[in-house]
Amino acid sequence: MKKLLTVSFIAILGASLCSEIIYSYQSSKALPRVASYWNIVKGKIVQCILCPRRCVLAPSQRGICTVRENRDGLLYTLGYGNPVAVHVDPIEKKPFFHVYPGTTAFSIATAGCNMRCLFCQNWQISQARPDDVAAYDLPPEKVVEDAIKAASPFISYTYTEPTVFYEYMLDTAKLARQGGLKNCMHTCGYINPEPLRELLKYMDAVNVDLKSFNPEFYRRMNADAELQPVLDTLKIVKEEGVWLEITNLLIPGQNDSPEEIRKMCRWIKDNLGEDVPLHFSRFMPAFRLQNLPPTPAEKLEEAYKIAKDAGLNYVYIGNVPGNPHENTYCPNCGKMVIERLGYTTRPNGLKDGKCAYCGYKIAGIWEK
Numbered sequence: 001m002k003k004l005l006t007v008s009f010i011a012i013l014g015a016s017l018c019s020e021i022i023y024s025y026q027s028s029k030a031l032p033r034v035a036s037y038w039n040i041v042k043g044k045i046v047q048c049i050l051c052p053r054r055c056v057l058a059p060s061q062r063g064i065c066t067v068r069e070n071r072d073g074l075l076y077t078l079g080y081g082n083p084v085a086v087h088v089d090p091i092e093k094k095p096f097f098h099v100y101p102g103t104t105a106f107s108i109a110t111a112g113c114n115m116r117c118l119f120c121q122n123w124q125i126s127q128a129r130p131d132d133v134a135a136y137d138l139p140p141e142k143v144v145e146d147a148i149k150a151a152s153p154f155i156s157y158t159y160t161e162p163t164v165f166y167e168y169m170l171d172t173a174k175l176a177r178q179g180g181l182k183n184c185m186h187t188c189g190y191i192n193p194e195p196l197r198e199l200l201k202y203m204d205a206v207n208v209d210l211k212s213f214n215p216e217f218y219r220r221m222n223a224d225a226e227l228q229p230v231l232d233t234l235k236i237v238k239e240e241g242v243w244l245e246i247t248n249l250l251i252p253g254q255n256d257s258p259e260e261i262r263k264m265c266r267w268i269k270d271n272l273g274e275d276v277p278l279h280f281s282r283f284m285p286a287f288r289l290q291n292l293p294p295t296p297a298e299k300l301e302e303a304y305k306i307a308k309d310a311g312l313n314y315v316y317i318g319n320v321p322g323n324p325h326e327n328t329y330c331p332n333c334g335k336m337v338i339e340r341l342g343y344t345t346r347p348n349g350l351k352d353g354k355c356a357y358c359g360y361k362i363a364g365i366w367e368k
Contacts, residue, residue: 035068035077036167037195044073051114051163051190052229064223065164065298069111079110079165082135084125088150090343093123094158094186095279096245097316097328099205100343101338105184106147108138109159110168116223117211117290119251126160127287140172142177150334154204157185166195173202186247189233190225196236205243205365207279208234212255213264221254231267238272239312243365245277247318250295250303252283261303265310274313275363280304282319301325314363332360 037050048063049057055063057070067079091105111133114125120126125133138146147155155176157169162185173183184205191199200206208230212218215227237244248270250256268276280303282295300317304325307315317325321342328338330349335357337349349356353366 012132014116030077031077031080032069032071033080035075035120036170037192038068038075040073044070045165046070046073046075048075049077049192050166050195051192052226053114053190056114062129063114064116065112065114067110067164073146077132077165077167078125079112080168081137081139082110082130083108084111084128084133084135085109085159086136086138086146088152090345091154091156091184092340092345093288094156094184094207095247095316095318096184096205096207096243097279097326097338097340098182098245098277098314098362098366099243100153100365101330101347101350103154104150104152105154105156105158105259106143106150107156107158108143108172109162110135110165111160112164113161113188114164114190115161115290118221119283120287121284122159122209123287136281140168140175143172144175147176147181148179151310152181154182154184157183157187159186159325160263161188161190163187163191163195166199168292170199170202173199179204186228187233189230191233193232193236194227196233199241200237200242203242205244205245208237209247209249210264212233213260213267214255217255235271238276243260244272247279247281248303249281249283250299251289252292252295252299256295256299257267257302258302258306260308262310265307265312269311276312277316278312279318280307281316284319297323328362329361330355330358330362333358337362 038046038048044059048068053064059070059072062069069076071106087107088104089107091100091103109128111125111128162169176183182204183202186207189208218225218227280300284294285292304315313331317323326340327336331335337355339346354361
């Protein structure tokens with residue numbers, strides 16, 4: 001019998017920060033489903049067109065994500081209703097700093113990813129095959145039911161790459177909307193325009209990992225991925241009117257040159273606008289890059305200054321608890337409107353979505 005990798009299922013109920021195990025480990029009973037977004041190439045050879053990799057698969061082959069498999073000429077998804085992680089998190093952990101501050105997000109993920117980042121922070125589940133990981137049977141209707149019980153206004157699709165469990169995410173998001181909940185996702189942005197636009201009909205907020213502004217970095221560090229599709233995703237999210245935030249993990253000596261950061265920030269302002277929050281996140285040694293040191297604090301401060309000088313209004317430093325740049329400041333008067341310490345959030349300077357001191361409108365989703 002194949003040995004299953006055990007993954008935890010922890011939930012933080014309500015607003016409490018005391019964790020409670022509510023799901024037991026078990027091998028998922030969820031059944032594979034015919035996938036969306038694929039074509040027949042010839043005979044029983046198919047091509048997945050969900051993401052830019054456009055994997056061409058003979059029978060019994062899987063895409064690079066390990067989630068989508070050709071079974072006798074039909075493309076199936078193995079990532080439906082079988083999450084490997086179920087948590088109730090502060091929404092700031094996603095990270096969303098301009099969305100319902102101080103609330104929680106009922107967060108789910110299945111195994112798999114359509115990138116193979118050497119620096120992956122969640123590699124134990126993102127780089128695993130769905131059938132190699134202990135999972136829980138949690139169909140969309142149960143996700144919504146449990147999110148309501150946990151008093152979480154958001155369901156978040158996160159931890160791994162939600163694109164690979166697209167059908168599960170989409171069906172859950174539709175039910176969530178019907179149940180009065182909102183949806184958010186944290187994604188690498190590697191998805192084709194047509195499925196993305198369909199999904200965005202039901203998304204309220206999206207955080208995209210912009211891993212670098214150098215195409216060579218994507219090819220070298222992310223298993224021959226490309227930068228342009230991620231930039232296209234960012235533009236589409238903005239075009240569709242969905243709230244957008246960006247995370248950039250700064251890796252020492254890999255994507256942290258001032259020139260690259262400056263170029264990225266100018267592109268964000270010119271193409272997405274000055275009000276899109278940008279999170280510079282501190283790298284910690286993980287997966288296949290354990291030989292590198294954590295990002296120096298001075299490099300994060302340098303990136304922050306470059307972004308502000310480029311004209312971005314909301315710039316943050318993440319993974320450095322206590323750093324003053326995890327707070328939100330009014331672009332007009334400079335006063336602090338949201339104070340953060342870890343996941344403790346105090347929006348004392350925010351009133352009706354505006355700066356309480358000067359009345360300037362702070363971009364975000366504030367009304368519940």
